[in-house]
Amino acid sequence: MTTTVLFVGPHQDDELLSLPIRNYVGARAADGTSPAYDVHVLLCTTGENSGIRPFTMDKPAFGKARDDEFRRAVRRAGVLPENIHIAPFSDPGMVRPADGGLTANLAYGIVASFLEVYPGAWVKTLTNLQLPSGVAQRHADHVALGQAAVQLLGDGLIVPNGLRLYVEPYHRAAFSSAYPSIHLGSESSTNYGVTRAALKEYDVKDAVGFKFGFGWASVNEYFQLVYDNPTSYWHVPILP
Numbered sequence: 001m002t003t004t005v006l007f008v009g010p011h012q013d014d015e016l017l018s019l020p021i022r023n024y025v026g027a028r029a030a031d032g033t034s035p036a037y038d039v040h041v042l043l044c045t046t047g048e049n050s051g052i053r054p055f056t057m058d059k060p061a062f063g064k065a066r067d068d069e070f071r072r073a074v075r076r077a078g079v080l081p082e083n084i085h086i087a088p089f090s091d092p093g094m095v096r097p098a099d100g101g102l103t104a105n106l107a108y109g110i111v112a113s114f115l116e117v118y119p120g121a122w123v124k125t126l127t128n129l130q131l132p133s134g135v136a137q138r139h140a141d142h143v144a145l146g147q148a149a150v151q152l153l154g155d156g157l158i159v160p161n162g163l164r165l166y167v168e169p170y171h172r173a174a175f176s177s178a179y180p181s182i183h184l185g186s187e188s189s190t191n192y193g194v195t196r197a198a199l200k201e202y203d204v205k206d207a208v209g210f211k212f213g214f215g216w217a218s219v220n221e222y223f224q225l226v227y228d229n230p231t232s233y234w235h236v237p238i239l240p
Helices: 059-076 105-116 140-154 169-178 194-202 216-218 218-227
Strands: 003-009 037-043 084-086 122-126 163-167 185-188 233-236
Touching: 003 105, 037 059, 059 084, 059 194, 059 216, 105 122, 105 140, 122 140, 140 163, 163 169, 169 218, 169 233, 185 216, 194 216, 194 218, 216 218
Parallel strands: 003 037, 003 122, 037 084, 122 163
Antiparallel strands: 163 233, 185 233
């Protein structure tokens, strides 16, 4: 039996920096021949407000370039092109928010629209838990997406035991310090070579080919951390 698995990232690059896509691509079911997982990846925001945007490039062109990096990276990770999605998923009346504008309500609608088409899908996204002020600050879009996922689970749209919440590797130490009672599981990449090649798609520079390496340049230290140690960290949801 093949299980649909949805990886949801708020911005271009979060899907590889924090989520273990490669561990599910190519995995085989118990019969040894059928795929264990039908892997999908969903991007929620435009990414156009990043401070890395050149002043010579308008926001729509910048967002398009970032979307191209996202698609190339996820394909390199092994995800089928038709399983790479950019919000809105199926609701033509829904508008993809810019980064910084992803609320829990918007994220709920984006993910719920996928689950309408793929009921029973497992969902893997970023944790809903914030870090204490003065320790480290998680991006509000990341928190909102996690909050939406927990609400979808509580409302029964995500199946029981079908949600895992991931902590950004660059916040792992701060998270463990802030939440010592929460156990973090870890998932190291099943293929470091493929994972690293996918990460490097965010560093390709070829202006003629409309490739600018925006992702890697914007958070160089985060990419280097994950490139050196491609490991994701997760916890089970804590329902209110």
